[in-house]
Amino acid sequence: MKAYLxxxxxxxxxxAQHAAKKIRICATYGLIGRAPLEDPAEIATGSKADVWRAIFRKDIEMMEECDIIIANLTPFRGASADAGTLVELGWFLGxxxxxxxxxxxxxxxxERCEAQACAIPDQTSLMAIEDFRLPDNLMVPGAVEAGNGLSITLPADTFDRDFYALDIFESCVAKAARHLGLR
Amino acid sequence: MKAYLxxxxxxxxxxAQHAAKKIRICATYGLIGRAPLEDPAEIATGSKADVWRAIFRKDIEMMEECDIIIANLTPFRGASADAGTLVELGWFLGxxxxxxxxxxxxxxxxERCEAQACAIPDQTSLMAIEDFRLPDNLMVPGAVEAGNGLSITLPADTFDRDFYALDIFESCVAKAARHLGLR
Structure with missing residues (x-):
């Protein structure tokens, strides 16, 4: 079973090295991990417009080939997860x-919406903050739950990890493998 | 033809009033606009967990009923568009x-990634910034382009609008109506 990382x-x-580590962890649990941009050399050279469209097409092709998604939903440059990752999450939901x-x-x-409003006060500061005690906008845990019945895997010890830490990823892979009957 | 707003x-x-305005603009161009939460009274009361799941289900049901999506991709509490909107965009792509x-x-x-890195310096400040001269992460314009062949509608005069302004929305609706042969 192939997992889009x-x-x-x-x-x-x-x-590239980080992706290789994630792929090795997947293998330990019986999953074939596929990481976007795992071979940057395959990406077309040319204008910026050529390159981004080639990356988009390659990512979609890889998603088509994958049975499941394992998404890193760690907040990225704002209150929510990375934009590209969220589009991909929605694609798997669809x-x-x-x-x-x-x-x-x-x-x-x-909490992150409040921190963002303090750090960059703008017109969104006056807009409502979703307060369902969730890790992101409700469509994100909603998509994860609808896509397998489980919740987003979070640090059980309530301590944030840095971007390189892979223990929460490994917990998520283990949960996926159990859920899919691979272990 | 129904458009998920x-x-x-x-x-x-x-x-609610803002959604009504968007729906009226859609009608002018021959589109039936459907806005999430257009009737908050329909949302279940109960625990926070009951409410967010009810909203999620209702939004997905509305998406199922819609033929197209017209997404407000204005940056929201960070460098990118709103998280829920991005999941929905990906759903329509899927x-x-x-x-x-x-x-x-x-x-x-x-530019927004750089501003974010200055305002909230964190570990993501050291990570690469996508620089394809696009309005968001490449998966976002990629999804819009793949979903109809057109690009994201932006202020042609290069001036930012506030969240209440609907002239760019109207340009987008007009473009959609032309593309779909409604006008």
Whole structure:
């Protein structure tokens, strides 16, 4: 079974090595991990417009080939998860394929919205803050739950992890493998 | 033809009146606009967990009934569009239904990522910034383009609009109506 490893991990300075670690963890649990941009050399050279469209097409092709998604939903440059990852999460929801997700942050979405409003006061500061004691906008845990019946995997010890930490990812992979009957 | 009007507009203080305006604009162009939470009274009361799940189910049901999405992709509490809107965008992409989107911001995604990194310096500040001169992470314009062949509607005069402004929304609706042969 192939798992699409979505996440802003592609923006890490050593993205390829990090992806390789995630793929090895997946293998331990009987899953074939596929990471976007796992071979940057395959990406077309050319204008910026050519390159981004080639990346988009390649990511969609990889998603088509995958049975499930395991999404890194750690907040990224704002109160919510990475935008690209969220589009991919929605794609799997639309396709009715199993969805698993995790976050290295133990904070509530409402806490992050407040922090964002203080740090960058703008017109959104006056808008309502969703307060359902969830890790992100309700459509995100909703998609994960609808996609497999489970919740987003979070730090059980309530301590935030940095972007390189993979223990919460591994807990999520283990949960997915059990859920799919691989272990 | 029914259009799902996705966006963080639901968090505006007068969300219902704002949604009614968008629905009226859609009608002018021959589209039936459906806005999430257009009747908050329908939402179940009960625990926070009951309420958010009821909203999620209701939104998905409304999406199922809609032929196209017109998404408000204006940045919301961070460098990117609203998280819930992005999940919904991905859902329409997964279903292969036409996608239209607009943003009231004329700024580039890369500019907003830099502003975010300055305002809230954290571990993501050291990660790569996507610089394709796009309005958001490439999966967002990619989804819109894949969903209809057009790009995200942006302020042509390069001036940001506030959250209440609906002229860019109207341009997007007009473009959708032309594209769908309604006008």
């Amino acid at each position: 979505a996440g802003p991990d592609v923006f890490l300075p050593n993205a 396709r009715g394929r199993p969805i698993f997700g995790y976050s290295n942050s133990a904070k509530l979405f409402s | 996705a966006g963080p507009d639901v968090f505006l203080p007068n969300a 279903r292969g239904r036409p996608i239209f989107g607009y943003s009231n911001s004329a700024k580039l995604f890369s």
